[in-house]
Amino acid sequence: MNNVAVIDYGMGNLHSVAKAMESLCKDVRVDVTSDAGRILAADRIIFPGVGAIRDCMAEIRRLGIDTIVSEAVRQGKPVLAICVGMQALMDSSEENGHVDCLGLLPGTVKRFGGDQGLLDADGNRLxxxxxxxxxxxxxxxxxxxxxxxxxxxxxxxxSYFVAPDDTSQVAGATEYGHEFAAALSKDSLFAVQFHPEKSQHSGLQLLNNFLHWNGTGSTN
Amino acid sequence: MALAKRIIPCLDCDKGRVVKGVKFLDIRDAGDPVEIAKRYSDAGADEITFLDITASSEGRETTVKTVEAIASQVFIPLTVGGGIRTLEDIRTMLNAGADKVSINTAAVTNPEFVREAAQRFGSQCIVVAVDAKKVSAEGEADRWEIFTHGGRKSTGLDAIDWVRRMVDYGAGEILLTSMDRDGTKIGFDLALNRAVSEAVDVPVIASGGVGNLQHLVDGVLEGGADAVLAASIFHFGEFSIPQAKQFMAEQGITMRLDIN
Structure with missing residues (x-):
């Protein structure tokens, strides 16, 4: 049995990521939980997140699960962070003024465009x-x-994107007005800004790869 | 290599059944929203919008089950609209597997609801649906007002002021329907679309009036839409989603063509 813990800290739609994984593989058991013991007992961990980063970080700290991801990575356990889950791994975010995040990966989270607005290569507003x-x-x-x-x-x-200090951690990049990190990887940690559970075939393939990943083979 | 414009088929459902008729030639049950949503997703739809027109509360429980069933099988974004009036309604739909909810009448009766919803659940899942109708006379500068009750009831709210306010309150996307064009098949109200798209920073979905594929192109290139929503041209099999995407791409619009 392939045990996956989806970290539940009350933020967002966890149904989709659980259902997507269950659709991929018969012997997968998905546990949506905020219990530290159950999270660390799983074979692999999904760290999701939607909504405002301040609320996310407040819930993560209230539940006492702010050291779970670093502990899992220390153990070499595969961890997939999604969207605000990825942003929460950084040092800080400029959303909601300034929010200190988990600091697992060096870098910050910035807003697209800022006051000047965001333009594409042809000067069109994005x-x-x-x-x-x-x-x-x-x-x-x-x-x-x-x-x-x-x-x-x-x-x-x-609306916010990750700007990592260490560009060697960028596993995937996307262009929107400028280039930003769509995926970061370090050891057994992989983080994506997009939603694999909503990205049809490519997303399901990525989740399937995650279900079969032993946490090694990252080339940095 | 840029962000693709989106095609969003819309399913109008009553008590868990798709209404307004869906006439695929090769479908087992033309009223089953799960089967239809799956069909559209397989064909390359970029999102699905599920509009619940059920009046009764018992019927709404069916809706939740339907949303759950769609979300268990369709792995593209799902928006649920119709009868979203409370934070609890939003929570129920998000827990059932919706990615976004669309708020229409409740935004007009209580604009603060949009602010509360965006603060609680994040702007990314709050779509404000706007039904607008032209009220300026011939020769006057264009002006549109917000209508409710399927375009029958005027609110006196100026459409451009309204969308700006909704975005200020936290709406992450605007679903814009021209009540003058809805059901006419003569194309979107492009002036309305452009005015709204220029007024706000968030993405705008154009809706109401699509009769052919050129209308979809016009909505993007002339109306400035980020996404186009259509029901009947797809439901009745007049055009398929791959055909629509191909056509739009040939006119120079960035589309998600390779879905594998």
Whole structure:
């Protein structure tokens, strides 16, 4: 049995990611939980998140699960962070003024456009949130990209993006007004800004790769 | 390599059944929203919108089950609208597997509801649906007002002021329907679309009036829409989603063509 814990801290739609994984593989058991013991007992961990980062971080701290992800990574357990889950891994976010995050990966979370607005290469104004299907350029080979063509489209919905200090951690990049990190990887941790559970075939392939990943093979 | 424009088929459902008729030639049960949603997703729809027109509360429980069933089988974004009036309604739909909810009448009767909803659940899942109708006379500058009750009841609210206010309150997307064009098949109200798209920073979904594929193109290129929503042209099999995407791509619009 392949045991997956989806960290539940009361933020957002966890049904989809659980259902997506259950649709992929018969012997998967998904446990949606905020219990630290159950999370660390799983074979692999999904760290999701939607909504405002301040509320997310407050709930993570209230539930006492702010050290879970780093502990799991220390144990070499595969961890997949999604959307605000990815942003929460960074040092801090400029959303809601300034919010201190988990600090697992060096870098910050910034807003698209700022006061000047966001423009494409032809000078056209771009909408924020960045919402819809955009291409992800794979920056290096990784077990989670297996079977997914380079530049495949994934579904994004976010107004803030991750700016990592260490660009060698960028596993995938996307262009929206400027380039930003669509995927980061470090050891047994993989983080994506897009929603694999909503990205049809490419997203399901990534989740399937995650279900079969042993946490190694990252090339950095 | 840019963000793709989206095609969103819309399913109008009453007590868990798709109404307004869906006439795929090769479908087992033309009223089953789960089967239809799956069919559209397989064909390359970029999102699905599920509009609940059920009046009774018992019927609404069926809706929740239907949303759960769709979300268990269809792995593209799902928006649920119709009768969303309380934070509890939103929570119920998100827990059932919806990614976004669309708020229409409740936004007009209580605009603060949109603010509370966006604060609680995040702007990314709050779509405000706007039904607008042209009220300016011939020769006057264009002006549109917000209508409710299927376009029968005027609210006196100026459409452009209204969408700005809704975005200010936290709406993450605007679903814009022209009540003058809805059901006419003569194309979107492009002036309305452009005015709304220029007024706000968030994505705008154009709806109401699509009769052919050129209308979809016009909605994006002239109306400035980020997504186009259509029901009947797809339901009745006049055009398929791959055909629509191909046509739009040929006119220079970035589309998600390769869904594998």
């Amino acid at each position: 909408k924020v949130p960045h919402m819809g299907w955009n291409c992800v350029q794979q920056r290096r080979s990784h077990p989670l990209w297996q079977g997914i063509a380079d530049n495949s489209r994934f579904y994004f919905v976010h």
